[in-house]
Amino acid sequence: MTIVKEPLRCKLTIDNTTIDQIMYLEYLGCKITSTGFLEDEVRRQVNKAATVSVTQRKLRTTEMKTLRTIMGYTLNDRQRNTDIREKCETDDIVRWVRKRRREWNQHVNRMTTDRIAKIVRNNIPHGRRPVGRPPKQWRDSWQSTSQELLKKNRN
Template sequence: MKISVSKTKSMTISKDSLRCKLAIDGTIIEQVMSFNYLGVEVTSDRDSNREVRAQASKGAAISGYLRDVIWSNRYMLLDNKIRIYKTCVRPILTYAAESRSDTSKTKQLLRTTEMKTLRQICGYTLRDKKRSTDIREECNIQDIVRWTRDRRRYWRDHVNRMGDNRLAKITMTSKPSGKRPVGRPPKRWRECWTSTSQEQ
């Protein structure tokens, strides 16, 4: 196997910044604190807020490109606009959400970005004082947080059907060793579809 030293980066996953010195043939590998992998920003401190914020910015940008062409088009049916939203915008907002643990901040970012797009599709503004639930019913679309939770449960069932030697199955069923750091523990992935508090 050949490795390109100039293109290879290293990163440690830790709450605190750690220095990991790696070298290949005497050349030190550059260590980074974050990198973009398949559209997802992976950080060393596992900051999901930064990841979701970046996806929300991309989704809002795509929605802005479609505003004058699609959302404001009076000759296009509402159902067709919603289908375009589900095809072009929502996948960007929820990419890799099946394996991510949501927090109250990430859920707020997703809902805010989605409702901004749905209001443009329906022709409403915040001055109209139209409730978000009424707009979703008019568009016949599920809340993006609940939709993401359903996708997370679907991924759980998919992993459960895998063999015990598969990496995804081992990752889901195994428990990490060692002591947890001091402070409030981060939200676990399993809690995002099993806890009743996640229904909101």
Template sequence: MAEKFNMMISAEKTESMVISKEPIRCKLAVHDKPIRQTLHCKYLGVEISSHMNVYQEVRAQANKASRISGCLRDMIWRNEHMTAESKVRIYKTVVRPILTYAAETRAETATTKSLLRSTEMRILRTIEGVTLRDQIRSSVIRDELKVQDVVRFVRSRRRNWRDHVDRMGTDRLAKWAKNERPNTRRPPGRPPKRWHVSWTSTSQEAG
């Protein structure tokens, strides 16, 4: 005979969040104790907001990457005894994963792409030992350091994730979320960019 287990929910430690374009009040209670509603939370290192502010999520990751890069500035980036190749390998291993964490599952906008590029180029210029006053194009610095543009790097990861989801079974939630389409009417205003547009639009290849 299988044993039955009862799951206890702590009202003090539990929070609720409603994902919606407009603020919605969610009244939940456990044993007559109200559950506190929050507008943003951090899950596996990713900032999640109730109104799905992608820019805020990318900004938080860019700030983390910048802090890590700042810790490595004097020890690694400006170390005259290390080769540029070694510095780039450390950047790709330590900093870029923080900057692009979970990027394959979100839809990039022009603002988020600009933020990713500016954060990466700030680090690459420090590795190269140049500043904006030197007036060297970003593409030249990337070619000299042999670093792929971070937006194109994210796009390749997004396509790999698409292929991975396509190989999943039909009972997987990720497969269902990718293939299904909402059957309700869209609210007024410009709709948010869809995830698949980030790698299917031809204009994305140049941006």
């Protein structure tokens, strides 16, 4: 692949074998084009972030639908989600999941080094990963800065 402003075709031969020229390459989940334009890649990254947001929204929507049913409310009753959660004495499901992950991590930290859970969590795999962006690791879910921590720091 050549990276230039205008498309340029080159012929590359190694040991009498012609190497095909490509116009784009996907490396670690990022699309690299021969023209160097980033608009498509930015759009792809935004869509990936939106996918995570949609998943969290679906969890929260399902949770609130269940809590409204338990409390006997419909959307027409115009009850706020925060009020319903207070009456049910429940936390937001996404925050609850993050909190449980952190608690599990602290639990594993207290284990002795010969326990399987601690060995697996601390293990660094050897070898090569498959092509493309590696999946988010469980460790990243409790190490990354979450929105509720930012909100607590503002208050």
